[in-house]
Amino acid sequence: MNNRMLERFAPWIAVAALVVIWEFTVWILAVPEFIFPGPWATAQALYNFAGPIGVHSWQTFWTTMVGFGLGVATGLVLGFIVGSSRFMYHACYPLLVGFNAIPKVAFVPILVVWFGIGSVPAILTAFLICFFPILVNVATGLATLEPEMEDVLRVLGAKRMDVLLKVGLPRSLPYFFASLKVAITLAFVGAVVSETVASNQGIGYLMMSAGSQMRMPLVFAGLIVISVMAMIMYEFFAQLEKRMTGWAHRGQSSL
Amino acid sequence: MNNRMLERFAPWIAVAALVVIWEFTVWILAVPEFIFPGPWATAQALYNFAGPIGVHSWQTFWTTMVGFGLGVATGLVLGFIVGSSRFMYHACYPLLVGFNAIPKVAFVPILVVWFGIGSVPAILTAFLICFFPILVNVATGLATLEPEMEDVLRVLGAKRMDVLLKVGLPRSLPYFFASLKVAITLAFVGAVVSETVASNQGIGYLMMSAGSQMRMPLVFAGLIVISVMAMIMYEFFAQLEKRMTGWAHRGQSSL
Amino acid sequence: MAEQSARENRVGAAQADREAPVAAATGASRPFVSFQDVSLAYDDSGNAIEDISLTIDEGEFVAFVGPSGCGKSTFMKLCTGLRPPTTGKVEVDGKPVTGPLKISGMAFQNATLLPWRTTLDNVLLPLEIVEPYRRRFRRDKAKFVEQAKALLRTVGLEGYEHQYPWQLSGGMQQRASICRALVHEPRLLMLDEPFAALDAFTREELWCVLRDLWEAQRFTVVLVTHDLREAVFLADTVYVMSKRPGRIIDTHRIDLERPRGLEVTYSEPFTNLVHGLRAQIGEIRGA
Amino acid sequence: MAEQSARENRVGAAQADREAPVAAATGASRPFVSFQDVSLAYDDSGNAIEDISLTIDEGEFVAFVGPSGCGKSTFMKLCTGLRPPTTGKVEVDGKPVTGPLKISGMAFQNATLLPWRTTLDNVLLPLEIVEPYRRRFRRDKAKFVEQAKALLRTVGLEGYEHQYPWQLSGGMQQRASICRALVHEPRLLMLDEPFAALDAFTREELWCVLRDLWEAQRFTVVLVTHDLREAVFLADTVYVMSKRPGRIIDTHRIDLERPRGLEVTYSEPFTNLVHGLRAQIGEIRGA
Amino acid sequence: QETRIRFQLDWRFEGPSAPFLMAVERGYFAEEGLNVVVDSGSGSAGAINRVASGAYEMGFGDMNALVEFLANNPDGPGIKGVYVVYDGTPAAVFARRDRGIESPADLEGKTMGAPSFDTGYRAWGIFASANGLAADSVDWQNVDPALRETLLVRGDVDAITGFYFTSLLNLESRGMGMDDLTIMPFPEFDVPLYGNAIVVSNRFAESNPEAVSGFLRAFNRALRETLADPDAAIQYVRNRDSLIDVEMETRRLRLAIESSIDTEDARAHGAGAVNQERLERSIQLVADAYDLPQVPDADSVFSSEFLPDQQDRMIFPD
Numbered sequence A, B: 001m002n003n004r005m006l007e008r009f010a011p012w013i014a015v016a017a018l019v020v021i022w023e024f025t026v027w028i029l030a031v032p033e034f035i036f037p038g039p040w041a042t043a044q045a046l047y048n049f050a051g052p053i054g055v056h057s058w059q060t061f062w063t064t065m066v067g068f069g070l071g072v073a074t075g076l077v078l079g080f081i082v083g084s085s086r087f088m089y090h091a092c093y094p095l096l097v098g099f100n101a102i103p104k105v106a107f108v109p110i111l112v113v114w115f116g117i118g119s120v121p122a123i124l125t126a127f128l129i130c131f132f133p134i135l136v137n138v139a140t141g142l143a144t145l146e147p148e149m150e151d152v153l154r155v156l157g158a159k160r161m162d163v164l165l166k167v168g169l170p171r172s173l174p175y176f177f178a179s180l181k182v183a184i185t186l187a188f189v190g191a192v193v194s195e196t197v198a199s200n201q202g203i204g205y206l207m208m209s210a211g212s213q214m215r216m217p218l219v220f221a222g223l224i225v226i227s228v229m230a231m232i233m234y235e236f237f238a239q240l241e242k243r244m245t246g247w248a249h250r251g252q253s254s255l
Numbered sequence C, D: 001m002a003e004q005s006a007r008e009n010r011v012g013a014a015q016a017d018r019e020a021p022v023a024a025a026t027g028a029s030r031p032f033v034s035f036q037d038v039s040l041a042y043d044d045s046g047n048a049i050e051d052i053s054l055t056i057d058e059g060e061f062v063a064f065v066g067p068s069g070c071g072k073s074t075f076m077k078l079c080t081g082l083r084p085p086t087t088g089k090v091e092v093d094g095k096p097v098t099g100p101l102k103i104s105g106m107a108f109q110n111a112t113l114l115p116w117r118t119t120l121d122n123v124l125l126p127l128e129i130v131e132p133y134r135r136r137f138r139r140d141k142a143k144f145v146e147q148a149k150a151l152l153r154t155v156g157l158e159g160y161e162h163q164y165p166w167q168l169s170g171g172m173q174q175r176a177s178i179c180r181a182l183v184h185e186p187r188l189l190m191l192d193e194p195f196a197a198l199d200a201f202t203r204e205e206l207w208c209v210l211r212d213l214w215e216a217q218r219f220t221v222v223l224v225t226h227d228l229r230e231a232v233f234l235a236d237t238v239y240v241m242s243k244r245p246g247r248i249i250d251t252h253r254i255d256l257e258r259p260r261g262l263e264v265t266y267s268e269p270f271t272n273l274v275h276g277l278r279a280q281i282g283e284i285r286g287a
Numbered sequence E: 001q002e003t004r005i006r007f008q009l010d011w012r013f014e015g016p017s018a019p020f021l022m023a024v025e026r027g028y029f030a031e032e033g034l035n036v037v038v039d040s041g042s043g044s045a046g047a048i049n050r051v052a053s054g055a056y057e058m059g060f061g062d063m064n065a066l067v068e069f070l071a072n073n074p075d076g077p078g079i080k081g082v083y084v085v086y087d088g089t090p091a092a093v094f095a096r097r098d099r100g101i102e103s104p105a106d107l108e109g110k111t112m113g114a115p116s117f118d119t120g121y122r123a124w125g126i127f128a129s130a131n132g133l134a135a136d137s138v139d140w141q142n143v144d145p146a147l148r149e150t151l152l153v154r155g156d157v158d159a160i161t162g163f164y165f166t167s168l169l170n171l172e173s174r175g176m177g178m179d180d181l182t183i184m185p186f187p188e189f190d191v192p193l194y195g196n197a198i199v200v201s202n203r204f205a206e207s208n209p210e211a212v213s214g215f216l217r218a219f220n221r222a223l224r225e226t227l228a229d230p231d232a233a234i235q236y237v238r239n240r241d242s243l244i245d246v247e248m249e250t251r252r253l254r255l256a257i258e259s260s261i262d263t264e265d266a267r268a269h270g271a272g273a274v275n276q277e278r279l280e281r282s283i284q285l286v287a288d289a290y291d292l293p294q295v296p297d298a299d300s301v302f303s304s305e306f307l308p309d310q311q312d313r314m315i316f317p318d
Ligand SMILES: Nc1ncnc2c1ncn2[C@@H]1O[C@H](COP(=O)(O)OP(=O)(O)OP(=O)(O)O)[C@@H](O)[C@H]1O
Pocket: C042, C043, C048, C067, C068, C069, C070, C071, C072, C073, C074, C075, C109, C244, D166, D167, D168, D169, D170, D171, D172, D197
């Protein structure tokens, strides 16, 4: 019981520790506010601009979510394709790695030209940046499926698809969730970065605009808001994961 | 044998296909060169500026590699910590997700103040951006270790560390390699992005500089070079992976 | 005793409302599985099994015995199409086997239950895959669950339906795995040492369960076992395999009258058969 | 004579046996493992084993038999410290067990070989972990490899040292797993149905291998088995467990003279003991 | 004993950075006992920050951003201009003629694009009020610097602001020439703001006044030669960054000289200096337009004490 309490409060303890370290670092290194504002200045900015920050956050949040949704779907499908055929694995993997090494900001101008300024480039950037980790883990899950487990279904005359759905996916589910954690962070990065390039809304715009006015506390308030949104999404997935992959985490209980 | 040949040539086939699609898209949509140059213009830029591109590539490559190396080490260690203790898992994971949702460009100015412009911010940005996927997969690998496998070592009175090294790591090795594929791409993105803000050298600088002069073929040449470097690293890891995790991919042979 | 017969009745009842069993070949026999000069080499270390030629009739119950590592599981893989032979030809139901069959059920040597499914869901798995159950799975789920539960009850796993495999003991896992092999009433049932992890009594009880199912439906059964009494009690034909590379070195027809009760195991013809087999296998090993 | 003692045991007070275990063949006996009112509940579905109290002497060879799912593997986990008891006290070598022991070797019910290690490397694993081998592992590797290979040879796995576990048959995996349990010469050897996947001959051969090792080193052995002949042939004491929740319901001293040859299995005292046990387990199941 | 100076440019190595690079390569700085390291930058405002933070001793940044910084950080590290290079701000409005824009008044109701840190955007209020336009009568679209010309050419926006010598070249390479555009450089439309200047942190200036003077002497010398022969000066840029398009950078340098360096004021008072009255006025304008919390003192913004003598700064060729 005590242990469970500790676990519940663990994230808050960590946040508190971080804030203390942050304040302390800023104070001991005497970092000027225009470079690295402390938590207090950031909190003030958060409070003073709560209204506009809220509006911009909502924009970033929903574009990120749409992009993330597309990314998850694409990552799953491509992971499926890459993971279940040796030929596709060898053909696509290097290319996908190459593609993903390209900073996605480089594509934003092209997206803006094609889709106009607004939410679409942000959504697409979030999407482009976040599908890869999902793909990689899904593909790895499928490619490392134990033949013994596969045989359980194959012996029933199951089609490849059945094998993947009934064995491949469940087995790689813990890693699928792991990849979601990476992907959601990247999706936020993608949306924000896209907003800095061409948008009048979103946390990316807010940060750009605050930055150009040298209001670093506001910039940091934006960063904090992104972090918090990502953490909320993480908590959501963590709950989902707990329900769906309890079987895989059974070892932990006895640790 | 034929199959093996096909596999060997698969990446080249894919590259060729991509180039054709690219050329075709540019041609059919009549995309102007200053937005999205075709492969031909890009190839010309690559050829004409081969010398300087080589120099800049080398800079980007080595900074990326150093940052990546740091990222792998950190990812492993943090993954170890997060994956092997429930408390640390609950305490650190949300924060790490929050941290990673922040676009790392936001930190580059701070790094510049502390380290000046040049290679250090690029290395650190590459590092900051790339450790997370490794952490996530290593932690997942350790947290989902089957108790049955753990018991094999525990029954010998093995210390926690032994269990992790002899069972935890090998078992999650395929996913560790999977995360390397994501991490190497992010490391390149990090280094390049940092160079666009704070460097006189590197592909990031080249792209920024070419971009501000509106020389899109040169920008794209830069992108291609990053991709190629990432693909080379991928091939390297793929070889390593083949040697080290053949046991996990045994199912593939019969597919 | 009373408990046992009650169990048998329940099995029978569960059977009654199932599909019409495949033509029971009481007398007229039809080749169902045929191996012609089949060999398989997993790698370049030589053949795992070699020159296997045999025919199994529809509705026949055959058992394979032989020393550990001789290729019995390999034979199973060939038979269900999980592996193609290196040389030779495998035919099932008149058609060459090119990939996994759709008419077989198999209990693997190690239980291989899926850890993310409860025992019940593991047993239901074939019904989600194999036609015609698959098509009706959503609609008739309640009925299928009842069937699966009845089956689990016959193997003594009542009350464990919603446990996960890792919450079961080794023998319980193996029993669940047998249920999974049976639930979709396959025409070809492959059992790879299905009772190895069970105590003698549970084992004999399950012999009877299997015997009754077989008597009722007359599917074709291939059983691998190390228990010669088991082989003789259940099978029509016992094949004896040699050390690796595994070859069929002898074939025993078991002519004990059917249906066989457990008391037959104390009869002299039975013990003679078992001892005969035992001596033969001893020779193989010595060779 | 032997027949009589067997009968005595069956009738005799289990209580008395438990309190005063008879010395292992050497004479001077020392309690090595002691359970005091131990119960374990995995979850809220009730106890898996209940009120186990017993003492195993140093150098004693004990066997556990009982119906599938009765808690034999659970007992093993308690004994080696893999699980703490829910209630009661477990002591090994005079010290309460608080975590996994460092002096035990265990062959699990399913082989659990590590798939990324060759058979040889799997067998070498304990030497990489357990002191004092660990310290010398790099230096004496060649010697250790020789030892491991010799061990593999005794179980008939010569030539498979560099195969991966998934390239072995079920029985071969199990044999490799036995080697892994033995290689570091543990003081407490735990074997959970180690011979279940083997044919009768290989099994009997390995009985003898185990017997000879034990005769030579006199470590303490806890063997779980469903083969009553195996239990009687190998053990000094056979514990009989009840259905779940598992309790020790009887204790049989096996007084057959040591060293025992395989011919003893054809002797009357032996078969009487086996039949006695068999009847008793039959009763338990009926109850 | 050389004094080490880390110098932050406003942008990449382009035409206008020629005098700095020339002074390094020809050893003009070395002759003054200076060891100068010139780094490329990522914005005229960013350069101010980097000097203020102490990462650089000196830099080349926007005077207006400097004013803003001082107003926002009154207790922060001091930093000031010591040599104005762009006498008039290079900010300009580029508008599409085919959208009927011929004069500032025509911008009313139009959509304009600029990055949020662009001087033209930040100082829009000054431009608007100087030309009888309501500041909020246009819609603004935030766009990346590299994208604004593209959007103008595609017609997504009706006008943009940008540095004259950058945007013009970018527009031309996209096929939009002077004929298609109405170009309104801020200095020509009654916006008296200064452009980029050499800035120095107070800490460095106080401890090394000689070094600052020496730096300016050397730079002044290089600027004279650059003005005399821009084509030759570009070679120094090329030597530093072999990727540049020499022709384009020459053009950029010439445009910069024509529009922002070689102005009437500069010719009259010599390069580098400020007119005290204009400085005070422009500080006030910036304070109003940028909505600054206070108005920095002109002396804290610019100091003439390190400038070479006036006749040495009469460097413009006839
Ligand atoms: N996947 C594989 N790759 C390579 N060799 C294999 C593979 N599976 C089995 N073998 C080899 O084939 C031979 C026969 O194995 P098989 O599993 O058929 O034996 P078995 O008769 O089932 O033995 P057991 O009674 O021990 O289960 C063995 O020597 C084994 O090493």
